[in-house]
Amino acid sequence: MAGILLVEDDPSVRAGLELALTRQGHSVTAYATGEEALDHVRSRRPEIAILDVMLPGIDGVEVCRRIRRLGPLPIILLTARGDDLDVVVGLEAGADDYVVKPVEPRVLDARIRAILRRLESATPDRLTFGDLVIDRGALKVSLAGKEIHLTPTELRLLLELVRHPGQVLNRRYLLRAVWDHTHVADSRLVDACVQRIRAKIEPAPADPVYIHTVRGFGYRFSPP
Amino acid sequence: MTWVPTGLRARLVITFLLVAVTASAMVAGLGYQIIRRGLLEHAERGAVADVRETLSRITLPIGASDVVWPSDTTVTDEDLGGVVQALEAPERTVIVTYGDHQSSNAGARFTMTDVPDQLRWQAARRLVHQRVLLRDRPWLIVATQIQRAARDGVLRPTGLTAYVFVPLSEEQAVLSRLKAALAQAGGITLVLAVTLALLSARRVLLPVRRLGAAARALGAGELQVRLPVRGRDELAELTATFNETAAALEDTVSELRTMESMSRRFVADVSHELRTPLTAMTAVTDMLSEDAEDLPDDAGEAVRIVVREIDRLRVLVEHLIEISRFDAGAATLRRETVDVGDALADCLEMRGWADRVKLTVPVGLTFSLDARRFDVIVANLVGNALNHGAPPVVVSARVAVGGENHGALEVTVRDHGSGIPEEVLPHVFDRFYKAGTDRARSVGSGLGLAIAKANAELHGGSITAERCDPGTLFRVWIPKQ
Numbered sequence: 065m066a067g068i069l070l071v072e073d074d075p076s077v078r079a080g081l082e083l084a085l086t087r088q089g090h091s092v093t094a095y096a097t098g099e100e101a102l103d104h105v106r107s108r109r110p111e112i113a114i115l116d117v118m119l120p121g122i123d124g125v126e127v128c129r130r131i132r133r134l135g136p137l138p139i140i141l142l143t144a145r146g147d148d149l150d151v152v153v154g155l156e157a158g159a160d161d162y163v164v165k166p167v168e169p170r171v172l173d174a175r176i177r178a179i180l181r182r183l184e185s186a187t188p189d190r191l192t193f194g195d196l197v198i199d200r201g202a203l204k205v206s207l208a209g210k211e212i213h214l215t216p217t218e219l220r221l222l223l224e225l226v227r228h229p230g231q232v233l234n235r236r237y238l239l240r241a242v243w244d245h246t247h248v249a250d251s252r253l254v255d256a257c258v259q260r261i262r263a264k265i266e267p268a269p270a271d272p273v274y275i276h277t278v279r280g281f282g283y284r285f286s287p288p
Numbered sequence: 289m290t291w292v293p294t295g296l297r298a299r300l301v302i303t304f305l306l307v308a309v310t311a312s313a314m315v316a317g318l319g320y321q322i323i324r325r326g327l328l329e330h331a332e333r334g335a336v337a338d339v340r341e342t343l344s345r346i347t348l349p350i351g352a353s354d355v356v357w358p359s360d361t362t363v364t365d366e367d368l369g370g371v372v373q374a375l376e377a378p379e380r381t382v383i384v385t386y387g388d389h390q391s392s393n394a395g396a397r398f399t400m401t402d403v404p405d406q407l408r409w410q411a412a413r414r415l416v417h418q419r420v421l422l423r424d425r426p427w428l429i430v431a432t433q434i435q436r437a438a439r440d441g442v443l444r445p446t447g448l449t450a451y452v453f454v455p456l457s458e459e460q461a462v463l464s465r466l467k468a469a470l471a472q473a474g475g476i477t478l479v480l481a482v483t484l485a486l487l488s489a490r491r492v493l494l495p496v497r498r499l500g501a502a503a504r505a506l507g508a509g510e511l512q513v514r515l516p517v518r519g520r521d522e523l524a525e526l527t528a529t530f531n532e533t534a535a536a537l538e539d540t541v542s543e544l545r546t547m548e549s550m551s552r553r554f555v556a557d558v559s560h561e562l563r564t565p566l567t568a569m570t571a572v573t574d575m576l577s578e579d580a581e582d583l584p585d586d587a588g589e590a591v592r593i594v595v596r597e598i599d600r601l602r603v604l605v606e607h608l609i610e611i612s613r614f615d616a617g618a619a620t621l622r623r624e625t626v627d628v629g630d631a632l633a634d635c636l637e638m639r640g641w642a643d644r645v646k647l648t649v650p651v652g653l654t655f656s657l658d659a660r661r662f663d664v665i666v667a668n669l670v671g672n673a674l675n676h677g678a679p680p681v682v683v684s685a686r687v688a689v690g691g692e693n694h695g696a697l698e699v700t701v702r703d704h705g706s707g708i709p710e711e712v713l714p715h716v717f718d719r720f721y722k723a724g725t726d727r728a729r730s731v732g733s734g735l736g737l738a739i740a741k742a743n744a745e746l747h748g749g750s751i752t753a754e755r756c757d758p759g760t761l762f763r764v765w766i767p768k769q
Contacts, residue, residue, distance in 0.1 A: 074564050074567075074568065076564075076565065076568035077564060077567045077568040077571065079568070080567070080568040080569070080570075080571030080572045081567075081571045083571065083572055083575065084571045084572055084574060084575060087574075087575050144560065144563060144609075165563055165564075165566075165567045166563060166566040166567035166569075166570040166571075166602050166605075167567065167570065167571075168570055168573075168574070169570075169571055169572075169574050169575075170574060234627075235624075236626075236627070236630055236634075250660060251624060251659065252622075280624060280625035280656070281625060
């Protein structure tokens with residue numbers, strides 16, 4: 065049950081997805097253009113956005129980028145199979161996940177639920193790593209006293225890494241833990257998300273001090 | 289034409305040499321003979337004239353009386369010595385005979401035994417000369433019986449015969465030098481001929497070799513290869529013909545390629561265009577199948593058919609898009625280190641095959657591969673085994689140790705069905721290949737195995753299919769990065 069913003073230019077696809085998602089219990093608002101969708105995001109604050117990449121006017125990736133500037137609204141991209149460039153650009157623009165057309169509603173629903181899964185805040189503690197402070201109770205992250213806005217996916221990935229300090233977590237594990245993907249999906253999701261977190265918390269994202277890449281295996285959180 | 293076990297170059301050089309050697313041998317031989325004859329004749333004439341003149345000048349006691357010669361006893365050894373002295377010259381041997389008397393010069397090297405009999409006979413009548421080889425040296429013997437005019441004016445033989453051995457060693461030395469010079473010239477001619485032969489062979493063979501290399505390049509697919517046409521000979525003509533052929537071939541091939549890429553583009557475009565309506569349909573198929581329960585039987589069945597066929601269409605379009613990406617060369621490989629056991633288990637689990645397939649993989653087996661493409665390979669092979677073969681379906685993986693595939697990942701998918709007929713095996717990876725009527729066409733896109741193969745090949749690997757008893761074994765090889 066979520067307030068979904070759906071942007072898709074083809075009327076039949078839009079109607080079909082709206083029907084299916086509504087049937088699955090979501091409340092869906094559908095638009096044909098990115099401009100309308102951005103207005104909606106500003107005024108109505110949906111819970112999640114599903115964007116078609118190929119849109120007339122401003123395309124899905126640009127919409128994604130602009131939504132990201134407005135706040136941490138989770139975004140799922142609808143892409144055409146094999147258009148790898150769309151996927152990479154979309155994830156870099158801040159999308160949390162992507163599905164390939166033609167998508168089965170069950171799959172889309174599972175992705176939506178995984179992203180909107182409530183973050184467990186079972187351990188009400190504050191962790192401090194130099195300038196980086198992670199409040200696991202309030203689900204807030206700040207760097208040098210300034211609050212950092214992470215999307216739910218980014219926050220979940222960061223918390224997962226922080227939960228296993230000094231330990232290498234492979235991409236498959238992270239995909240399952242954070243995205244709920246039950247198969248060998250695209251590990252670029254993890255890579256893109258780590259890049260976005262680094263851009264927000266690392267003093268020098270190209271030379272990270274918190275989240276380290278272990279080539280060929282995965283990532284390790286080991287603060288200085 | 290008989291087969292000659294030599295190349296064109298050797299044949300050219302041999303022919304050239306034969307001509308050069310024959311020509312120079314003929315010229316040298318003829319020249320030598322002419323010079324030799326001239327030289328010797330000149331020497332002979334000189335010697336003969338000398339002897340004749342000397343003899344005509346000397347005065348002899350013979351003929352002073354009317355005594356019948358040679359019984360003239362007034363001739364003494366001193367008289368003969370005088371004749372010898374008159375004819376003498378350095379190196380010469382002079383022998384003079386008169387009846388029983390015989391006289392020769394001081395440095396005489398020869399005796400009468402050295403004079404051929406025939407010459408002696410001839411000398412009795414006229415002045416004769418003959419070349420002989422004595423003690424390995426050439427000599428000219430000039431012999432004559434001296435004649436004197438008697439009182440009645442008739443020439444009469446005197447019985448006094450002179451033999452003069454004139455040395456020809458000087459002429460011989462000249463001839464030897466000439467021979468050496470000719471031999472030297474012959475040698476130089478030979479060297480020149482070889483050089484010229486090689487050069488001209490090169491001139492002829494270089495374009496031939498260039499043509500050969502160009503033809504090979506053309507065969508290897510370098511259709512833009514052309515050769516510069518030089519001169520107006522047969523080779524230039526051949527080169528021009530080659531260029532025309534290459535140009536024609538290039539045109540044809542580029543036309544074919546254009547047509548092929550157009551048809552590929554068309555398939556890709558069609559697939560992409562089909563995707564949008566399919567997305568709309570796929571979105572609502574779940575609702576349709578849920579509600580089919582509440583519809584009347586026939587309507588419910590109709591809905592189920594629609595739902596099933598939409599699903600099939602979806603797989604077909606996905607496969608078409610995938611294969612058209614391979615055809616366009618747009619498929620990219622993203623290798624990363626993957627736990628093979630996890631990847632295989634995830635592949636089966638995600639498609640609900642985990643309890644229908646037996647999986648045997650060493651724990652902790654990792655390999656560098658493109659996880660998504662590996663998943664596609666395994667899914668297509670296992671899907672094929674489940675749809676067309678019979679249980680148990682066994683999937684196993686290992687890294688080969690030793691042999692030509694050392695370090696490569698081997699994944700096998702085996703079913704225990706009736707197996708694929710031998711004549712069909714080579715075609716199982718062909719697109720849309722229909723393996724007889726007994727194999728149901730209602731499942732699968734007809735592209736699954738072709739896609740699996742393309743994905744394996746993108747890794748630099750391969751897939752093979754072989755008959756087992758019972759069933760079929762598909763073997764995937766993925767080499768180390």
